[in-house]
Amino acid sequence: MIKTSNLTKKYGDMYAIRGINLELEEGDLFGFIGPNGAGKTTTMRIVATLLTPTYGEAYVCGNSIYTDPKEIRRLVGYMPDFFGVYDDMTVIEYLEFFAAAYRIQGAARRQRCDEMLDVVDLDFKRDAYANTLSRGQTQRLGLARVLLHDPQVLLLDEPLSGLDPRARIEMRNLLRRLGQTGKTIIVSSHILPELADICNKVGIINRGEMGFNGTIEELIKTVRPQTVLEIEIAPVERQAEAAKFLESHALVDKLDKARGMFEVTLKEGVLDYSPLSLDLVNGGFGFKHFGAKATNLESAFMALTKGSGKNI
Numbered sequence: 543m544i545k546t547s548n549l550t551k552k553y554g555d556m557y558a559i560r561g562i563n564l565e566l567e568e569g570d571l572f573g574f575i576g577p578n579g580a581g582k583t584t585t586m587r588i589v590a591t592l593l594t595p596t597y598g599e600a601y602v603c604g605n606s607i608y609t610d611p612k613e614i615r616r617l618v619g620y621m622p623d624f625f626g627v628y629d630d631m632t633v634i635e636y637l638e639f640f641a642a643a644y645r646i647q648g649a650a651r652r653q654r655c656d657e658m659l660d661v662v663d664l665d666f667k668r669d670a671y672a673n674t675l676s677r678g679q680t681q682r683l684g685l686a687r688v689l690l691h692d693p694q695v696l697l698l699d700e701p702l703s704g705l706d707p708r709a710r711i712e713m714r715n716l717l718r719r720l721g722q723t724g725k726t727i728i729v730s731s732h733i734l735p736e737l738a739d740i741c742n743k744v745g746i747i748n749r750g751e752m753g754f755n756g757t758i759e760e761l762i763k764t765v766r767p768q769t770v771l772e773i774e775i776a777p778v779e780r781q782a783e784a785a786k787f788l789e790s791h792a793l794v795d796k797l798d799k800a801r802g803m804f805e806v807t808l809k810e811g812v813l814d815y816s817p818l819s820l821d822l823v824n825g826g827f828g829f830k831h832f833g834a835k836a837t838n839l840e841s842a843f844m845a846l847t848k849g850s851g852k853n854i
């Protein structure tokens with residue numbers, strides 16, 4: 543659906559993006575994560591054919607940005623991070639204006655606009671002036687607008703930014719629903735955890751280069767190649783004995799103590815830790831808690847975008 547190879551954009555000597563390789567299939571919801579100035583907008587604008595790369599290629603459904611830009615514009619809905627709405631138009635007039643630009647004619651135009659208002663839950667604001675909408679409602683209107691021509695591919699630049707917590711949840715739910723319609727979606731953000739549970743793939747871009755590109759599970763493995771278990775031994779009196787037992791166990795690499803629990807780092811490549819729980823029980827130890835420690839995605843993001851502070 544979307545493929546880029548060695549996509550690069552330079553401004554003078556500065557690389558806005560460098561060697562970006564992406565490959566997204568039908569139905570992929572790709573979280574494009576990076577700090578300010580990392581190159582997310584540049585990449586999306588190139589794929590949307592609004593900006594020409596210095597070199598490299600990008601294809602949408604097999605169409606090249608160089609030779610088939612018209613076809614790509616038909617296939618793509620691009621929502622920029624900030625867009626203006628006209629002061630003197632109501633929500634429905636705004637959508638009809640763009641539907642007309644997409645040459646949706648006659649009764650079908652009103653029907654399509656009504657359907658899109660329904661998709662983004664904005665029917666109740668149909669006759670309100672577009673410039674009186676909240677940020678969250680404006681973002682939803684922007685989404686309705688890019689959906690009008692039923693694009694196969696959506697490029698959404700920071701649709702969650704500036705939203706309050708409730709509007710954020712609503713927008714995430716909307717993105718999740720859109721992801722289930724088989725469209726290929728790229729959605730950008732500064733914040734990894736806010737997209738992690740709705741995306742099936744993520745790319746982390748920093749200073750124009752893609753530091754990571756894969757699934758969330760692969761990301762977690764990249765930043766933490768070893769599984770860490772949290773174990774709370776019961777009764778407390780047996781903790782010292784349990785520490786010795788764990789330290790000498792064949793699957794264990796390292797033992798730490800945090801918040802009254804053992805943090806047990808398993809040896810590299812050990813994914814099945816059931817033998818450890820069995821050995822603990824057979825050794826006469828009980829436990830109140832035994833499980834893999836959740837990876838903090840925020841720290842994963844920080845680890846992969848190290849040294850980008852001056853860009854933020």
Ligand SMILES: Nc1ncnc2c1ncn2[C@@H]1O[C@H](COP(=O)(O)OP(=O)(O)OP(=O)(O)O)[C@@H](O)[C@H]1O
Binds near residue numbers: 623
């Ligand atoms: N027209 C331009 N002229 C010069 N430099 C530019 C231009 N457009 C973008 N850049 C630079 O290219 C880099 C990438 O910018 P881009 O807007 O793609 O980042 P971004 O990841 O979308 O950031 P943000 O999250 O702030 O929107 C930045 O360093 C930016 O200053």
